[in-house]
Amino acid sequence: MDNENVEEKNIESEEMDMEKDTDSSENISEKTETEKTEEEVKEPTVEEKLAEAEATIAKLKEQALYKQAEFDNYRKRSIAEKSELIHNGGQKVITNLLPIIDDLERAESNMDKMDDVKAVKEGVALIIDKFLKALAKEGLKKIDCVGQDFNTDYHEAIALVPGLPEDQKNKVIDCVECGYTLNDKVIRHCKVAVAQ
Numbered sequence: 001m002d003n004e005n006v007e008e009k010n011i012e013s014e015e016m017d018m019e020k021d022t023d024s025s026e027n028i029s030e031k032t033e034t035e036k037t038e039e040e041v042k043e044p045t046v047e048e049k050l051a052e053a054e055a056t057i058a059k060l061k062e063q064a065l066y067k068q069a070e071f072d073n074y075r076k077r078s079i080a081e082k083s084e085l086i087h088n089g090g091q092k093v094i095t096n097l098l099p100i101i102d103d104l105e106r107a108e109s110n111m112d113k114m115d116d117v118k119a120v121k122e123g124v125a126l127i128i129d130k131f132l133k134a135l136a137k138e139g140l141k142k143i144d145c146v147g148q149d150f151n152t153d154y155h156e157a158i159a160l161v162p163g164l165p166e167d168q169k170n171k172v173i174d175c176v177e178c179g180y181t182l183n184d185k186v187i188r189h190c191k192v193a194v195a196q
Contacts, residue, residue, distance in 0.1 A: 083169040096134045103127045139183040145172045152185060154179060159193040168195040 044052075107123050114120050132142075141153050150157065150170050163175055171193045178192030 045060070054135075054151040090162045096137065099129060100131045100134060103130065103152050131153045141181045143179040143181060143186075143190050145175050145179065145192055148172050148196045150192070154190060155192045156189040158191045161193050164195040171195050 104127055106125060107120070110123075111120055132140075145155055146172065148155075150172055155172060156179075158176060160173075164173065171194070172190070173195050174193040175190055176193065177191035178188075179186065180188050
């Protein structure tokens with residue numbers, strides 16, 4: 001029995017030794033992992049921080065240069081487009097007026113051949129009507145003023161007429177020169193006579 005006890009003790013001691021070896025190997029692996037994380041967490045040096053900051057500055061400078069060049073190109077393109085619009089902006093209107101010029105030239109060449117003044121007047125009236133319709137398509141409107149209250153936004157008084165009834169006071173009684181609006185903006189005021 002003593003041999004059996006001795007063998008059991010030997011087995012137990014071997015098992016304990018194995019457990020100690022396992023524990024010590026685990027401790028060693030934990031220590032190496034801890035050392036690794038400490039090394040990984042290690043603060044960057046001043047030189048590394050400086051290099052990183054310089055790289056960021058260089059990148060930002062490059063971006064700023066690209067943005068500045070892009071804006072400069074946009075500005076140049078806008079100026080070119082505006083000058084083109086100013087230079088050729090009236091082309092559409094003038095193109096629409098060319099048939100009216102043709103009509104006027106035909107009317108002028110036929111006036112000498114015509115004996116009937118009434119027919120000439122009708123022809124000129126048709127041309128004027130065509131002309132006003134072409135301008136109306138572009139947003140031009142004639143300002144109606146006779147009988148309206150005097151309004152400095154639309155009218156320019158060139159004469160005051162005294163001695164009219166009280167109900168006509170401050171009303172436009174005569175239009176000397178018509179006024180016009182272009183897209184609801186006054187481009188020429190009506191020159192009018194106003195009752196005083």
